[in-house]
Amino acid sequence: MISSFVITGFLGVGKTTMLTNSVKQYFPDKKIAIVVNEFGDIGVDSKVLTNVYSEVLEISEGCICCQLAEEFESGVSEIIEKYDPEIIFVETSGASEPFPIFLSLQNLGISVEGVICVVDSKNFDAYKENSTAQYQLGGSNIIVMNKTDLISDEEAMAVEAEIREVKEKFDIKNTMTGKPVFKNYVLHRAEQGLVNKEVFEGIYRVEELIELALDHKHLDHTVKDSLTQKVAYFTTDIKFQDVDDILEKLPKNIYRVKGVVSVEDVHNAIFVNYAFGDVSFEELPEYDGKSLLIFIGENIDKDVAELCDASDTLSLPRFSI
Ligand SMILES: Nc1nc2c(ncn2[C@@H]2O[C@H](COP(=O)(O)OP(=O)(O)OP(=O)(O)O)[C@@H](O)[C@H]2O)c(=O)[nH]1
Ligand SMILES: [Mg+2]
Known part of the structure; x- marks a missing residue:
């Protein structure tokens, strides 16, 4: 079965940096495909990522979570057919929610090992009220506090507390049962997107998706924000x-x-x-x-x-x- 990770997080927090620095380093022998979606219809991340990876699929228009489920699913199927990857990493746009992408991957029979939400530790205060950012934290099970080089230890502790507060408040729930979709979550710290390998090792595999929240309501965040x-x-x-x-x-x-x-x-x-x-x-x-x-x-x-x-x-x- 093909494994996958979804990398989410607000604009400019360091998602692409994580893909170029950590992922490449930890999986030198694996066939990796990258799917990158950018806010708006002109993508530049894919140009950076193609310097590092051979298989990069750019889903460039709009945001995958709003309009592009079909394009996303057919694009991913095509990349699987052509390249036969062992692991797929999906970098979502900084303005989209991860959960619909999670559902799409599951639809395709791909195992989602984790939804990683990257946080800009220095600027969290500046964007933590943004509803998209809150849903990104709520919809993930691995949180990476990135850019810790730009803050002190005390500041890091304060930011961590704020992140946990937002995470708990916006943790995504099954609409039928009211229970959290992810049983638990972990929090790591990082600089330049360099995380511990265990983040990707599947030990935090999304074991139990209690029941998919089928009537998950999409937040019209681009309009709201x-x-x-x-x-x-x-x-x-x-x-x-x-x-x-x-x-x-x-x-x-x-x-x-x-x-x-x-x-x-x-x-x-x-x-x-x-x-x-x-x-x-x-x-x-x-x-x-x-x-x-x-x-x-x-x-x-x-x-x-x-x-x-x-x-x-x-x-x-x-x-x-
Ligand atoms: N100081 C510092 N800068 C970082 C770190 N991680 C990333 N950056 C910088 O932050 C900026 C944004 O990084 P990206 O990796 O492009 O962010 P992104 O989340 O992919 O951005 P979008 O895809 O546009 O949402 C770049 O200038 C990076 O060099 C870090 O840990 N420390
Ligand atoms: Mg990016």
Whole structure:
């Protein structure tokens, strides 16, 4: 039987980082397929992940939990037929709930070994009221407190207590019996997505799904949280500094920026990865597409338009999402 893990967690918490750092390291001899879904219709994670894994399936439009169950299931079936993987890892979009994906995998006869919710320990306070984030914690049985390098031990203890509180409050229940779907959960700490191997060893196998909550009601979270994204393209040649300047001017409600840009002063294209004020850059040797930045946050349309007006290089397409 094929095993799988679902990796969930809010925008920019470190899901892809976990896939590139931990998973690759712990399963060198296994055939691994990655399914990645990104918020919005332009995916950049898959470009990063294809540098590491040979089989990456990108489910790119919308969010898998809302509209794409069919596309998800047929995509996964295809990857199984073509590649015959031993383990499938599904990275859900930061804006989707894990439970419907869990159900889809079960539908396909794939064993779900765990639903891992990655948490940004430094920024948990900034997003813990978000209903999607709460359902992501509630719908998982392994919690990984990532980015612990950015906080002290005392802060980590405080965040852990907050996480447990949210987890317990939003723990997903069987709607028929009122009992939690997962019997228990475990919490690990990590830096750069590097977790202990036991997280993946199936020892926390989802033993007992008491009874699937068939009438699980989907939360219309994208509307409720007003999470939106805007894609802006670079219209002229730019320097590395231009990208930095744009990121410095971001208002607080834009908390996630991803993109790929070619700049004059660096040989390879650069993958830009910004989350809650922190930014990292990575070279992407294979990329020769357009230079773009994807802005994600709450009610951001006006802010992105202003950023584009203030910058000589950025512009929104006439029909933007
Ligand atoms: N300091 C620090 N930065 C981290 C850590 N883990 C990830 N990051 C950084 O956080 C940013 C977001 O990481 P990703 O792995 O892309 O996050 P993600 O959850 O896949 O993001 P989405 O798919 O967009 O929701 C990147 O700039 C990473 O380099 C960590 O443990 N410590
Ligand atoms: Mg990602």
